[in-house]
Amino acid sequence: MEGTIYSLLPPLIMLVLVLATRQVLISLGAGILVGAFMLNDYEFLASINQIWTTFYTIFYSDGAVQWGSLYLLSFLLLLGITTAFMTASGGSRAFGEWAIGRIRTRKGAQMMPAILGIIIFIDDYFNSLAIGQVARPLTDRYKVSRAKLAYLIDSTSAPITVISPISSWGAFIIGTLGSIITAQGLTEIGELEAFIKMIPLNFYVFAAIFLVFLTILTKFDIGSMKRHEIRAEQTGELLTKGKEVPGDLDSEFTDHNNGKVLQLIVPIAVLLVATVSAMVITGIQGSEGEVTILSIFASTNVNKSLFFGGLFAVISGLILYLPQPSPKSSSGKVIFEGMKSMLPAIYILLLAWMIGSVIEALGTGTFLAEQVEAANIQASYLPVLIFLVAGIMAFATGTSWGTFGIMLPIAGEIAVNTDVQMFLPALAAVLAGSVFGDHCSPISDTSILSSTGAGSNHIDHVMTQLPYAFIGALASGLGYLLFALTTSTILSLAATLAVVLVIVLMGRPKSRITS
Template sequence: MQLVDFSTSAWSVLPAILALALAIVSRKVILSLSIGILVGAIMLSDGNIGTGLQYLYDRVTSLIYTFDESGQWVLNDNNTNIIFFLLLLGILTAFLSVSGSNQAFVEWAQRHIKSRRGAKLMAACLVFVTFIDDYFHSLAVGAIARPVTDKFKVSRAKLAYILDSTAAPMCVLMPMSSWGAYIMTLIAGLLAEHGIREYSPIGAFITISSMNFYAIFSIVTVFVIAIFSFDIGPMARHERQAMAKEENECDEEGAVKGKVRNLVLPILALIVSTVAMMMYTGNQALAAEGKAFSVLGAFENTTVGLSLVVGGLTSIAVSSLLIVAGRQVSLSEYLRAIILGMKSMLGAILILFFAWTINKVVSDMQAGQYLAGLISSNLAAGLLPALLFLLGTVMAFSTGTSWGTFGIMLPIAAAIAVNAAPELLIPCLSAVMAGAVCGDHCSPVSDTTILSASGAKCNHMDHVTTQLPYALLVALSTTVGYLTVGFTQSGLLGFVATAAVLALILLIGKKRI
């Protein structure tokens, strides 16, 4: 099907901007995404409604299945596995509730965690265990932390912010994560293409990560917010509402008297089996290419979706065995928990499905190529890192995907830096990675945003509007940091500048609250 070329037109960003604006104004995400998708389809088909509908059919069906080289249709493993994993996590959450293990964990936490601050810090610190994948982190930590934060009257919006602002930032910094493996693959190709030999892929990744100011200070800000209760904008309202709840209004996750081990063991099984399966699938891919096993190589070649599904099935099996051994849940309650668990995830799956669809539309509109073309080689070299950060932010915000922004923008940033300012190659790549995470955080159509809201059981748009002020504060500080790096070529000075500006903003803001 021949599509209209919008790669050089400002109209390329219209469907994304329309969907985002409507979602923010109306708070009706599905309706807003539907309008953006339809407008994009009609634009791409040059106003032909019949062609536009055929285009939409092709794009929607490709989310579930696609055609192989022989013309036979095959399942889109990545998407179907993610959907399956969401259903499994919903079932696991229901099992933890019906078995009483959530409530048991809350009671245990009350004996060891004495305050709202402790509950928030617990949720934040769990990222150091679940950093292997952002989906995994948002959903698994949400299931673990939500009963505790509810008990200490921490708002669901605050929990969603903690989940989202530790998930992608930690994953993008860690080489042993699905994000790190993907990024190192891109970096290896860029180093080879431009004949850069002073860095290995892992060495370049670590250096780039050390200058990813947005990711680093997003995590720092989460801990500052958790310790000092720095609540601004809509977040302050949600926190006041949570604090005003009566004790019996807080969710009681299960009437059955459960045991903490019935929560710990399934979650531990989820983590261990997911990592083990990631190692296994990565090793299989390495063996197929005749390469020896290595941990980083396995993460680079792993099949994340399948690994998550195996982890989910294993955790459900462990949880089921514990329920049977405890004899606390009848067969009818067990089956009802499965149905309720799957139902609890349907809203998130529907939004995710629409988000995937509009991402395809935005990609076909070539919004990324248009935005990338806004960078001019005539600009002062010192401005490049800051401009690439802002452009990466806008692109990820529009498309809702960090990984797509990495794929488009890293090669462009490398080409610009190599030709205009070779000494700024690493800062430019860092800026793109930082901008991609920032835009992903701010975007209502980001899958990580959707899943963080789902993990916290928070209204999707409540999460978007409450997280945005914090993301913008860190983004402003990061911009100053990249301006400093651009004109001094010093990552250390850039780090100090980012920290100083963010600290100043937080101190001034705290005094005015």
């Protein structure tokens, strides 16, 4: 079963169940169960043991505690507590009242998270979670659905991070490029230069970001997003009733009636400063040889940094909450409810990690990569093929980074052996396809955290984002086809954006509430 077409079964089963039931935990569980049985020749006890092993290795593996997983899960709990203190203190409500006097339109409220998504490019996890906490009070006031907020966050966080050299993603990619360039003997180009030259060739990133702003400006709400937005505008219901939502604290306690804007701004500012500072410190500690900005971000411990950022944010939120006069909820209740609010996100993330391990053991990514190597196609069409395969791989495995690790070396080797002029376009297509697949996958950690930051039901977010991801992918695919015919980066990128614009103008809903 391993490394064959049958390795696609678990992610396909998971996808079908997600679409049919909209129950992400059941769907993930089914995918894990099928994958475990396939790995163990359908022996019951061995398969159950495989599932247990997959679970506990998240926390303990190879004789060592897996601190990265513990740090990230702890950060989610700390973020829930921080959010609870900002809510209980009345800081979120005060910020909404302050912002509504300055941002006077619904479009402006949506522009805020989109623009912040472009500005905050340090790390996709931090981007996804922090922006939601800042923007949610404002978008709630203007009756923007939580699914729409999750889309705005998700479709700016990964795209901007993957083209920023000063980011955790950028540093990882640059480091990977260095080893590929050395292995292929391409002495005429450096890894940073290669990364910079690849940026305009990453068509999907620009299509996705462009589509976010067009969607805001033209109210391009399509598919299930349209239903969410109309319901939010007409009834004020920002969430689908009866669905589990991470970070939802609205019914747990009444926010304080004398809250201040600082009770939201200060914890967020502390979170930002403490996380970035910790990233720099851990990056310096992890750097070997000369310490540079790139070496810092290549060596930084993101999850550990998030943990300490979250810890300091909780402390600041508690300090601001304690002096408030009664009546108010006890600090213990606020902490408990904050932690409880993050449990749905943690359950999904744990199962996503488990199915990712099962899919890796089955060799799903390796199988797809081998299909690219075996394909006998004209060199100029290599980027478009790699874009599609990387998209499928990232969707099936739920990881951009895993797809980078598998596909970048393969794409580089194929390009060098066929036409070295396709080296950078092929590598850029890997990045583009990986982000596209990540946007579509219900087991993508970035999408899970975007749902969490926005306070949206996860499957609602995945289903509402899909049409936009497909539009970006269609435009990008056409862009890569044009590149195969012309080898012009500028023309192909312009054509990609033009396709997005035409689709939006032709498909924009005609009947919508104005606001």
